[in-house]
Amino acid sequence: MDIYQVVEAILVWIISGLGDTIITPLFGLLATIIEFFLSLIDGFFDLFGWDTDIVGFFEPLTSFIRDFTEFLLSDTVMSILTALVVGIVILVLVMLQVIIFIYMERKIFGRIGDRRGPKYVGLIDHGFLQQIADALKLFLKEIITPEKSDKMLYHVAPVILISSTLMILAALPFSEGFYISAPKGGILFIMAMFAVAPIAILVGGWASNNKYTLIGGMRSAAMMMSYEIPLLLTIAAVIILAGTFDSIGIVQAQSDFGMWYGIPMILGFIIFMICIVAEVERIPFDLPEAEAELVEGWTTEYGGMRLGLIWLTEYTRMYCGAAIGAILFLGGWSGPTIPVPGLDVISGEIWISVKIYIIILLFIWIRWSLPRVRTDQILHFGWRRLLPLALFNVFIAIGIKILGDMWGWF
């Protein structure tokens, strides 16, 4: 589904529909009123014997107001409006899914922990509205800034975290046509934005002026060294095979190759999953937020809706990580068209959602089964296990590429 075309068609339909009934008459009236006052001023000046043509002077303005509908329907304005609406639509869709993930996480965690999970608040007795109740609770909390904190950095850190996460969404395609933007170097941009978060965590941890938050921020920085390199190496392997940095091109290359990259490069897929869990800071790699050791990690001093937004951001990052995993290794949105009228248009989006949800189920399952690792363990693991394996995976990718070129697989 090409979301830009759809949204533009809807916008044109709405604006031209409103244009005849509301916008043109309303703005025509506005222009008439302005002209009336202008002519009054003109008459006032006439009293002094000055011959002026104020109405004629403001003629461009009034005609612009009269032709406002045409202005709205012009190409430039229309494309800006469309991009805005598309951005909002995708943001809302992702946030709705994030709410579902939080629900999934709590429910599955409850079941793994031999409990029921959220139960009473919500539709049909399954606690679906519990997240909304909790968000409301967080919303009503007072926002407290610690007295001896570095005020500016304290306020800026969540902004960096949240905005860098939303930037990931801006370059993340969900199908050939369903994206906010699909730049040529999309994967590079996404990984760069992913890597901004440790800086926000370090800044937030330092600015809170608290031992626990500082340790959390430092851990985040130390951890980044160990998982970031194997992660980028596995992505490099995929890029070598696909021959492009473009997310859409990678998915296209997979369907040309006739196989998901996750199958010949199962090793790379496993390394990628481990590293992306570390990247989105979930157990077993949630060292910056080790609530058993560091109270609440780097978020200790944050409260109220700011804390709620940080949590939401973490789930959004999880969603983005799962989406990248699906695109790079599981064939993205490629899949058979669903033979149901209405659904066949969005079958690509449905396939990628199915893959994302499976990866997220895996994330949740891992989170509530495994113990947290120590800082030295993750460094040891990252440098001495994952890095050589990731390099080996690059060689596999090069081998497949060479053989494929020789035998004409592509």
Place this chain on the structure above:
Amino acid sequence: MVSIDEKRYPGRKRPPQSAYEQRYAKGRRTKFLGIRGYVIRPMWLALKSALRATFGSQPDVFYTDKRGPNTLLYPKEKLQLPDLYRGKNEVVWQCCIGCELCARICPNQCIEMEVFEADRVSDMPEELLGPNRSTQDEKKNQIKRPGIDFGRCMFCGNCEEYCPTGAMRMTDEFELANSSRDALVFEAELLRVEPYTLEGEVKLQNKIREIPLVDSDNCTGCQLCMRNCPTRCIEMVDGPKLRKDKPIKNPKVDTSKCVGCATCMSNCKFNALKMEAV
């Protein structure tokens, strides 16, 4: 290898393990290390637990075999309680003989005896009255029945255990929470129940296993003990001492009927009775 239990209690056999204990004894094994012990096994256990909690049956109180989630949705579902659960007390008024043993034995002193007119329970059929002579006596037309302050009760079950007639019983009722302390004081009327079944006579049992011993040096033969004994098991007989050449009457206890309630001892003004274990 000798287990700790055998070292501590040589020759004693361990009771057979319940299914629950066996399962958890198995679960405690930690001989798997590496990727099997740290990744595969925990994830497998988590999956099993999630499936059991989702599709398993409801838990029963002994957690025997397959079970569902460990938590109950409390106001909607309630735990199936064991038979010996100790909840709120109830008193079968027709059995109670007003012996005050429960009030005396209660470690928290939370039982208070209330006095009623006798005819409030005297309209019951004669054969159900049993040995409850305090209700029939024309001279004593008042009875005593226990009321309990559940704010102080610790549900130890002593009152139920020592009650000689089985009138005091503990039910499964545990929802006593209230926002005021006064509401936790249950008057005797609130604890009153009619008997579920009463087969034949109420049997008196001396569960505390004490009877009074008479010190004939102190006894003046005033008959206070005889009049206050709830089971009327005291008879006055000639004692060894003489007053005006006539023997002083001393109490003689019918040990087959005495319930060891010590009412006689506390009523004696001359310290002539004391309770002795039998």
